[in-house]
Amino acid sequence: MIDICLLGTGGTMPLPERALTSLYIKYNGHGLLIDCGxxxxxxxRKKKLSLHDIDVILFTHFHADHISGLPGLLLxxxxxxxxxxxxLVGPPGLEAVVRSLCxxxxxxxxxxxxxxxxxxxxxxxxLGLKIDAFSVRHSAxxxxxxxxxxxxxxxxxxxxxxLGIPQTMWKTLQNGIPTEYxxxxxxxxxxxxxxxxxxKVTYCTDTRPVDQIIAYARxxxxxxxxxxxxxxxxxxxxxxxxxxxxxxxxxxxxAAEVNCLWLTHFSPSLREPGQYQSDxxxxxxxxxxxxxxxxxxxxxxx
Amino acid sequence: MIDICLLGTGGTMPLPERALTSLYIKYNGHGLLIDCGxxxxxxxRKKKLSLHDIDVILFTHFHADHISGLPGLLLxxxxxxxxxxxxLVGPPGLEAVVRSLCxxxxxxxxxxxxxxxxxxxxxxxxLGLKIDAFSVRHSAxxxxxxxxxxxxxxxxxxxxxxLGIPQTMWKTLQNGIPTEYxxxxxxxxxxxxxxxxxxKVTYCTDTRPVDQIIAYARxxxxxxxxxxxxxxxxxxxxxxxxxxxxxxxxxxxxAAEVNCLWLTHFSPSLREPGQYQSDxxxxxxxxxxxxxxxxxxxxxxx
Numbered sequence: 001m002i003d004i005c006l007l008g009t010g011g012t013m014p015l016p017e018r019a020l021t022s023l024y025i026k027y028n029g030h031g032l033l034i035d036c037g038x039x040x041x042x043x044x045r046k047k048k049l050s051l052h053d054i055d056v057i058l059f060t061h062f063h064a065d066h067i068s069g070l071p072g073l074l075l076x077x078x079x080x081x082x083x084x085x086x087x088l089v090g091p092p093g094l095e096a097v098v099r100s101l102c103x104x105x106x107x108x109x110x111x112x113x114x115x116x117x118x119x120x121x122x123x124x125x126x127l128g129l130k131i132d133a134f135s136v137r138h139s140a141x142x143x144x145x146x147x148x149x150x151x152x153x154x155x156x157x158x159x160x161x162x163l164g165i166p167q168t169m170w171k172t173l174q175n176g177i178p179t180e181y182x183x184x185x186x187x188x189x190x191x192x193x194x195x196x197x198x199x200k201v202t203y204c205t206d207t208r209p210v211d212q213i214i215a216y217a218r219x220x221x222x223x224x225x226x227x228x229x230x231x232x233x234x235x236x237x238x239x240x241x242x243x244x245x246x247x248x249x250x251x252x253x254x255a256a257e258v259n260c261l262w263l264t265h266f267s268p269s270l271r272e273p274g275q276y277q278s279d280x281x282x283x284x285x286x287x288x289x290x291x292x293x294x295x296x297x298x299x300x301x302x
Numbered sequence: 303m304i305d306i307c308l309l310g311t312g313g314t315m316p317l318p319e320r321a322l323t324s325l326y327i328k329y330n331g332h333g334l335l336i337d338c339g340x341x342x343x344x345x346x347r348k349k350k351l352s353l354h355d356i357d358v359i360l361f362t363h364f365h366a367d368h369i370s371g372l373p374g375l376l377l378x379x380x381x382x383x384x385x386x387x388x389x390l391v392g393p394p395g396l397e398a399v400v401r402s403l404c405x406x407x408x409x410x411x412x413x414x415x416x417x418x419x420x421x422x423x424x425x426x427x428x429l430g431l432k433i434d435a436f437s438v439r440h441s442a443x444x445x446x447x448x449x450x451x452x453x454x455x456x457x458x459x460x461x462x463x464x465l466g467i468p469q470t471m472w473k474t475l476q477n478g479i480p481t482e483y484x485x486x487x488x489x490x491x492x493x494x495x496x497x498x499x500x501x502k503v504t505y506c507t508d509t510r511p512v513d514q515i516i517a518y519a520r521x522x523x524x525x526x527x528x529x530x531x532x533x534x535x536x537x538x539x540x541x542x543x544x545x546x547x548x549x550x551x552x553x554x555x556x557a558a559e560v561n562c563l564w565l566t567h568f569s570p571s572l573r574e575p576g577q578y579q580s581d582x583x584x585x586x587x588x589x590x591x592x593x594x595x596x597x598x599x600x601x602x603x604x
Contacts, residue, residue: 013378014341016348038340038374039316046318064373064406071366072340076315096405103402104366 059090153193227263361392529565
């Protein structure tokens with residue numbers, strides 16, 4: 001089970017009624033954050049999510065609206081008495097950017113681990129989640145993230161009995177860890193069926209609608225994608241500034257066969273994103289035009 | 303006439319119901335800002351003040367809650383199509399700190415002028431205001447600011463007639479500029495009475511209550527002072543962390559004979575600052591415990 005909260009829905013600059021886009025994923029007592037613009041820590045507090053428990057922060061890119069809230073967030077995490085390491089992931093240059101911003105946040109009681117994603121794709125694993133980072137197309141090096149919670153096959157107790165595996169070891173095998181008993185080695189595959197469908201969330205902003213997104217977002221349960229502009233007349237601006245239109249996000253969602261699309265990163269010029277609901281639903285039915293703090297809990301099927 | 307808005311009242315970290323302390327002063331079509339923590343630009347928008355018109359930004363010190371909103375503010379000022387220079391004032395190291403923060407805000411269509419205040423005191427003049435910067439006592443080099451709008455003496459038309467100064471030159475002399483007519487030089491003192499009381503606003507946070515504050519805040523119309531804690535049992539913490547208690551701010555206000563005291567920079571631990579109103583009024587009557595966006599217009603007397 002994964003809890004998802006889209007902390008804000010705004011792009012470029014925070015507005016009184018619209019915080020900057022960032023995503024909080026809560027899984028198994030841990031927090032994972034994607035992007036951290038100015039005001040992100042306030043949104044986390046508004047939703048009563050934990051600052052202390054944020055173990056991983058993924059950055060799409062280093063434009064201010066995606067990272068300028070980091071020093072304040074780290075300081076508030078410090079004041080929550082966190083001492084465990086925090087992992088930061090982003091495009092090359094991440095550590096230099098973070099260290100530069102942290103000139104005003106120097107004394108932290110925890111270490112920072114930096115993972116800079118080189119090339120077009122990299123998979124990392126943290127908190128029991130598989131995190132696929134992939135390049136998208138913006139005016140600065142920018143990453144999309146597909147986050148997957150895998151689900152093992154169904155445990156077969158009859159098989160375990162048949163193999164003489166004592167019940168005390170079942171949990172270990174269910175958790176995917178090989179084990180030994182009476183000199184015999186057992187692997188999870190001995191007692192588990194075919195892997196079952198897990199949970200997948202993909203997050204992409206800021207970017208033009210490139211094919212790579214379709215590949216990595218494929219069959220996501222939730223696809224959160226930039227919709228900077230809704231009005232057809234803004235298409236040239238989106239192309240020039242390398243942003244994504246509502247309609248383009250919907251076509252990506254359709255091509256990637258995702259279950260649900262949430263738009264985000266609305267331009268400050270877009271006063272009422274919700275007024276385009278029917279236009280966008282015509283292109284991809286299960287589209288949500290969210291408000292700040294839109295949340296959902298994603299659970300395994302059946 | 304000067305318009306004052308205390309954009310936020312919080313110290314240390316922004317809270318959903320309390321933005322970080324900063325002050326917007328509007329005078330003669332110009333904006334002057336003191337401090338710029340995370341979220342300051344949103345408060346400016348909430349109050350419908352101008353981002354475009356901010357010509358001067360004064361920093362008390364470089365802790366994150368006083369400066370981390372700067373890159374976002376500068377970017378939003380850029381998007382407001384500002385091209386005029388912005389003057390930034392603060393303790394030594396200002397330019398290095400600002401350049402370091404602006405790693406995420408690199409393309410600005412205006413220049414920045416940096417004024418680093420060396421020593422214990424410096425006077426600068428900007429926008430027709432006299433700005434006295436003076437050292438206070440905190441865990442980092444920190445400045446208080448006393449801002450004065452002076453008021454010339456009353457113009458005496460009889461005197462001007464007597465001296466044969468043509469009416470077209472009266473305005474120039476009233477504005478304090480010497481002039482010439484028919485080979486004779488005239489100075490403002492020829493036609494103006496004694497200087498009259500102007501308007502003075504003093505802003506001090508974060509600091510222990512040192513004597514220097516009394517000297518520079520003397521007879522302010524408005525004295526905005528840190529009140530980090532209200533509870534007497536927090537006194538040792540205030541002393542250790544070099545912050546100021548409500549009661550200490552009140553005693554400063556009394557000693558400096560100010561007209562009105564506004565407290566600010568409340569600790570996140572202080573949930574209801576207003577509950578201490580009667581305690582503080584007993585020490586200094588004209589004390590306001592403000593909410594975010596507390597505003598006042600200060601005008602010349604009579």
